[in-house]
Amino acid sequence: MLQRTFGFSAFRPHQEAVCEAAAKGEDVLLVMPTGAGKSLCYQLPGIARGGTTLVISPLIALMEDQVASLLGRGLRAERIHSGRERSECRQVLRAYLDGALDFLFIAPERLGVPGFVDQLALRKPTLIAIDEAHCISHWGHDFRPDYRLLGQRLPQLRPTPVIALTATATPIVQKDILEQLGIPRARTFIHGFRRTNLAIEALELPPPERAEKAADILADPARRPAIVYAPSRKAAEELAQKLARRFSTAAYHAGLKAQVRDEIQAKFQRGLLEVIVATIAFGMGVDKADVRTVIHLALPGSIEGYYQEIGRAGRDGKPSRAILLHSFVDRRTHEFFLERDYPDASELGRIHRALRDEPVPREALAASLRMDAEVFEKALEKLWIHGGVEVSANDELRRGRPGWKAPYLAQRARRLEQLEQMGRFAESPICRMLQVLRHFGDTGDDGRPCGQCDVCAPRDCIAARFRPPSAAERNQLATILRALAETDGQSTGRMCRNLLGETPEHRRTFETLLAGLVRGGLIRLVPDTFEKDGRTITFTRAWLTPTAKQSGALDAVLIPEDETAAHEAPRRRRRSRRARSSNETKTTRPDLSSPLAATLKAWRLQEARRRKVPAFRILTDRTLAALARARPSTEEELLQVSGIGPRIAQTYGRQLVALCRG
């Protein structure tokens, strides 16, 4: 059937086992990267089982492509979505009920049309395929509320087997998919995330130096064609202009007209453009096999997104590179946007309390609440996603479920966690590919280091430059090795506290030293976890390698050359952040996650106890967060922090400045 119907000579890796399970009627969850050939895994079993396969798919364009390709293979395929006439949809439904279709594609929102699923249930499909299944989980990065209807509607179509397909599910999303779909015992296949022709390189670099670095990397023609991902439209435009002087380059972002975007994409595809500098909007439809390099000009927001983007390099199987330029300033930028996009739950609460069972026009509600327009918009959207408000077709709002808060808070926390994971990915000296594989929970993988990333093969790096350790660094390195010789497998956090100290600077120095030891083949870093208050906390253990046990010679240790430059980044940050802090803290939730915020909190508690007043009488959370962000180093600077008045400055000025200076 593979050859006759689909014209393929052989299965791609893992397809056969998946097809077998699905054809036999087992529920299946399939997680494989984009381009791995997931569609076949429901199409072939669908044909094998006979009858109609029902496919739920979130994008009209995707549906149209699939239907066209199936029709081209002589199969009977149809689709129902909002882009089609009502009469067409009725005809398709009739054909379905007559048993005249091999495949019926529907958009998820159809499940909400009264009576639609009842109709389908009159003649149950023989297989149900759910494409892009991660959309059902709000833990994923592309949650679609309509997908939630699946959980309610599927039972009507059971016991038909279900196959859920996605490219981006992490273990927690996988679990959620199974729960939401009500297929807890599904066979789960998670495969193919290891890319053997992709060398990943992460390099810490202050933002102002990144464009130059990207230009240097791409100067070598062997590193093109290339895609550069920029953090903003402006950054994309600027770099594209700079590069265009040397080779054919275009910027690509959501601010361009669709037609222009299509033209650029087509030119790139045909080899008429060598470099695209894009924001995240680029790449969905790109299937260019010979992309040699993907550069990220800033830290992406999640490993899922990052992996999809670097996955566009080297589809032809030839050696290619992904270079991530980052520093921890990037995390702050993300957090800023995150706070904007996920308003404080109290804002959602205000809207929810103002709602009644009788519908009110949205505008009227917005006006009566006198909320900042942007905040209102975001808060309302989130409230809707979590069921706290019902929006009618004519834009009127009614009160929804009361239980919106917990899932919203969970989602918000989850976004922060994704960011945290991405940051850790970039900063941890652990084989990049192994980190990705662990992140996705690739179960079929053998766990060997990739041998070509900046951790495994520092000498082959094209962006990062290394130097031997200084005399002082050699002393510190030797101390670490001695500590491990005494007790192997120590937690790196504890070692840092014992050997250096626990300020952020100490930690960064320590990370640099550890990374040097990893590169020198002297230690291995292994992630580990423990449970605390129902949460899983990740930490890292360091183990001596056999080489270290034999000789312990430091000759092979390498330290990044621009390490000092990168370390200056946090100080540079202070000025620009302070300028922003006064207006940004008003409507967003205070960020108390930084080490400095923790220090300030500890100080506040002590002071509150001493003076026997509640802590918030000393400093509010908002002020505390603003302080931690602004890091004032003089009293003048302190007074510019929002929430700090002359009284506080007079009473605590010296102490606060001292704490902020660290």
Ligand code: ADP
């Ligand atoms: P995914 O959904 O996993 O991103 P697709 O199902 O769209 O991937 O498949 C990607 C491409 O691979 C398609 O062009 C498809 O025709 C092709 N393909 C799938 N399976 C095979 C196979 N066994 N042999 C050759 N080509 C295949």
Ligand code: MG
């Ligand atoms: Mg697909």
